Amino acid sequence: MAGVAEQATAREQDASEIVVTSVFKSYGAGPFAKEVVRDCSFTIESNKLTVMIGPSGCGKSTLIQLIAGFELPDSGSITMNAAPITGPGKDRLVLFQESALFPWMTTYDNIMYGPRARGEDTKESADLAEFLLTKVGLEAFRDKYPTQLSGGMQRRAELARAMINKPEVMILDEPFRGLDHMSKELMWEYYAKLYEEDRNTNFFVTTDIDEAIFLADRLLIMTNLPTSTRAVIEIDIPRPRTIEAVADSSRANEIKKEVMTLLHEEAMKSFSGGSKAAADFLDAYSKRVD
Amino acid sequence: MKQGTFVSKLFSRATLRGIFAIALFIVIWEAGARSEQWFGFRMPFLGLVPPPTDVAVSWAGLLGDAGYWQSWYMSFLRVFGGFLAAMLIGIPLGLFMAVNKTFYGIYFPTFEIMRPIPPLAWVPASIIFWPTQELSIAFVTFLGAFYTIVINVLGGARSINKQFLQAAQSMGASQWDIFRRIVLPATLPSIVVGSAVGMGITWEVVVAAEMISGGGGSGGASGGLGFFIWSSYVGGSYEQIVVGMISIGIAGYFSSEILRQLGGLLTPWLKTR
Numbered sequence: 211m212a213g214v215a216e217q218a219t220a221r222e223q224d225a226s227e228i229v230v231t232s233v234f235k236s237y238g239a240g241p242f243a244k245e246v247v248r249d250c251s252f253t254i255e256s257n258k259l260t261v262m263i264g265p266s267g268c269g270k271s272t273l274i275q276l277i278a279g280f281e282l283p284d285s286g287s288i289t290m291n292a293a294p295i296t297g298p299g300k301d302r303l304v305l306f307q308e309s310a311l312f313p314w315m316t317t318y319d320n321i322m323y324g325p326r327a328r329g330e331d332t333k334e335s336a337d338l339a340e341f342l343l344t345k346v347g348l349e350a351f352r353d354k355y356p357t358q359l360s361g362g363m364q365r366r367a368e369l370a371r372a373m374i375n376k377p378e379v380m381i382l383d384e385p386f387r388g389l390d391h392m393s394k395e396l397m398w399e400y401y402a403k404l405y406e407e408d409r410n411t412n413f414f415v416t417t418d419i420d421e422a423i424f425l426a427d428r429l430l431i432m433t434n435l436p437t438s439t440r441a442v443i444e445i446d447i448p449r450p451r452t453i454e455a456v457a458d459s460s461r462a463n464e465i466k467k468e469v470m471t472l473l474h475e476e477a478m479k480s481f482s483g484g485s486k487a488a489a490d491f492l493d494a495y496s497k498r499v500d
Numbered sequence: 501m502k503q504g505t506f507v508s509k510l511f512s513r514a515t516l517r518g519i520f521a522i523a524l525f526i527v528i529w530e531a532g533a534r535s536e537q538w539f540g541f542r543m544p545f546l547g548l549v550p551p552p553t554d555v556a557v558s559w560a561g562l563l564g565d566a567g568y569w570q571s572w573y574m575s576f577l578r579v580f581g582g583f584l585a586a587m588l589i590g591i592p593l594g595l596f597m598a599v600n601k602t603f604y605g606i607y608f609p610t611f612e613i614m615r616p617i618p619p620l621a622w623v624p625a626s627i628i629f630w631p632t633q634e635l636s637i638a639f640v641t642f643l644g645a646f647y648t649i650v651i652n653v654l655g656g657a658r659s660i661n662k663q664f665l666q667a668a669q670s671m672g673a674s675q676w677d678i679f680r681r682i683v684l685p686a687t688l689p690s691i692v693v694g695s696a697v698g699m700g701i702t703w704e705v706v707v708a709a710e711m712i713s714g715g716g717g718s719g720g721a722s723g724g725l726g727f728f729i730w731s732s733y734v735g736g737s738y739e740q741i742v743v744g745m746i747s748i749g750i751a752g753y754f755s756s757e758i759l760r761q762l763g764g765l766l767t768p769w770l771k772t773r
Contacts, residue, residue, distance in 0.1 A: 280666055300672040310663040314685040314769045327673035327681070355769040375671055 226291060226301070226378035226411045228254040228277060233286035235272055246272045247283070248436035254379065255428060259405050259412040263422040263469070264432030264440075265477050270415045271307070273437070274383050277413070278304045290379070300324065303377035305385045309364045311356040317367050318343065318352045324375040335374070342370040345404075362393040369404065379411045386421065395453050398424050406450050419473070423447075423465055424456050431469060434476045441472055526552050550739045555746075558739035568728070572747065575710070575724035578634075579702045579755065582641025586698060590646050591691060594653025598687075599679065611650070619643040619705045623712050637709045637724075644705035645698030652697070656690020657683055689770060692763035699759055703752045725751065 235247040246269040254260045254277075264270055275281045276288060279298040288295045290302065311320050321342060325335035343349045346366035348359075356364055365385055372380055386397045402425055405412055416422050422429055429443040447462055456462045530553060531538065532546025542548075550558075562568040597604045619640050626636040660683060668678045710726025723731065725748050732740035764771065 278666070278670060280669075298666065298670040300670060303670055304666065306663045306667065308663070310661070310667040312664060312682065312685070314688070314767070323668070323673075323681070324671035327668065327671055327677045357769065371671075 227256045228295075228302075228379060228411075228413070229287075229289050229292075230254075230273075230277070231287045231289075233273075233276065233283040233288060235269075235276060235281070235283050245436040247276075248438055250286070250438040252430050252439045252442070254411060254413045256411050257409045258427040259414060259425055260428045260430060261414045261416060261422045261426035262430040262432060263416055263419065263473070264437060265434055265473065266417050268432055268434050268476075269437035270432060271383060274304060274381055274415060278302055278381060300328075300375050301378045303372040303375055303380055305365075305368055305372055305380070305382045307384045307387055309356065309361075309368060311364055311368055311371070313356050316353045316355060317348055317359070320356070320367060321371045321374055323371060338374055339370075342374055346370045360393075361389050362397055365389070365397060366400070369401070373404075377410075379413060382412070382414045384416055385414075387417075394421070399453060401425065402449075402451055419466060419469055423462055423469070424451060424453070429465075429469065431472050432476075440476060443468065550742055555739045555742045558737070559743045559746075562740070562743060571723065571725050571728040571744075572751065575706055575726065575748075575751065578637055578641050578706050578710075578724060579699075579751075581638050582643075582706070583645050583695075583699060583702050585638075585642045586645035586649050586702075587695060590649035590694075590698075591653055594650040595657055595679075595683070595687065597650075597654050598657030599683065611647075615647045615651070619701075620708050620712070623709060627713065633713050637706070637713055640709045641702050641706045644701040645695075648698040648701060649691075649694040652690045652694025653687060656687040656694075660686045688767050692759070692767060696756060696759050696763070699755050700752065703748065703755065707748060 230253070231251050233247055233250045234245070236243045236245045238244055250273070252262075262270055262273070272281075276283050277295065279295045279302065282296075295302075312323065315323065318339060321339045322331070322335065325331060325339075340349075343352055346369060348363060348367055348370070351359055351363060351367075356367070359367060368385070386394050386401075389397060398421060405425075414422075414425055423445060426445045429445055430439055431441045431443065432438070433440045443465060445465060447456060447459055447465075529546065529549070530551050532543045533549050533551035533554075535541060535543040535547050597608060622640050622643055623636070626639045627633065630636040630639055664682050664686060665678060668682050673681075706724065707726035707729070710724040711730045725744055728747075729741055729744035732738075732744060
């Protein structure tokens, strides 16, 4: 497995920066057009974990579609290492909100999908797949189908399926949504550990403030619809992080208050507009303050 | 252990209930059919039906009859011929319509106009334009399964989770690989369902087609089970009508069971739910 470690170190040197510059995106046409992203700019810095947080339904998933290259912006530019993004590619892998594991493939076959699809069904890929299976703790579930795995296991299998492709940037769209609180915290620690090991460029989208602060190096706070960047906060909590350490950290609580104030303003804006999403968000917000 | 579960399954409440229900059904049928000689009055409907004991006797006599088995053979041949042709043409067609918008736009309107035409409405036309009666029966059976299979495959292939396709795309998969390893397996459950429904329709159609066309040319034993029933009716052998009906029930059950087993083998991931 020395080869795997070497590749990881080699990758650390690579710059893989994604720059989003004044991007606009609308859906529909004429009077039914809905502006989702308006003049949005931010940078996903190389070898950092950037977390994007904003009220639910604020257009974060649209930004992911754009960065992944599944859709193109109406105007503005998105570049990766200074080259414009024109379509999907294995340098930017997306982990979707709901599990996108292929139900007809076993855990192992799911992990091997990428290499096989590119004609790299080699001994090396197979070794890496076994290594990742062990790394995500699923070696006993190697030949099980996704429906036989728990929610947390599915998320880990998906992480392994993405990691085998050695993406320069990993994009995660609310990956731990829907897990119960305990599994969620375990996944935070697990995912943070994976990140701390090789410090690849990661872009993580969430609506959960605790999750955002626990994971982020840089935190992007988004406005309500049409979305743009409201603020960028550097999360200077030392790594490696543990749930207890972050819970005890006064710095973390300071940041949390700051983030909550900003998000509350955004939620209030659309609340006056009568948005259901904003109402839900306010509801969740008031429960947190208690 | 394995034997234990088998025995417990054999004597499970559900099995016993099933056996009891079938026995009760036969008893009521027998009593109804013999109501005139047993109770002195004729029960409506059931009083006109041959009793199950007579049917059993008639059936026992037919078991050694080559013509009866020939009817089974002919009907099976037509059903599987028409069904296989429907699968071979219908599955690729449905998939192609799902992945190619231009082809879908050109072909789907015609398809939707043709689809509501019942297969049996095709009988006279197909007798005219197919050279042999055998081919016209096969064609009508084919139609019975064809539309159902195409519509199921098309629906299944079009409702694939978009994230599966995007995930595959972003991992660098080619269009062909996405088709082969994502679209095809994702559509398999719909193919299995479409085939099962199509198989049911095929049996309905083949029997009617055999009755109408009077069996493939030479008639008689080559006519299949549909013609067997029809000729029994014409010949006034009412027990044989019932034998023919039950035979079709059994044949249909076995056809569906084979498909279910094959479908289960093809989609092992569905069993784990």
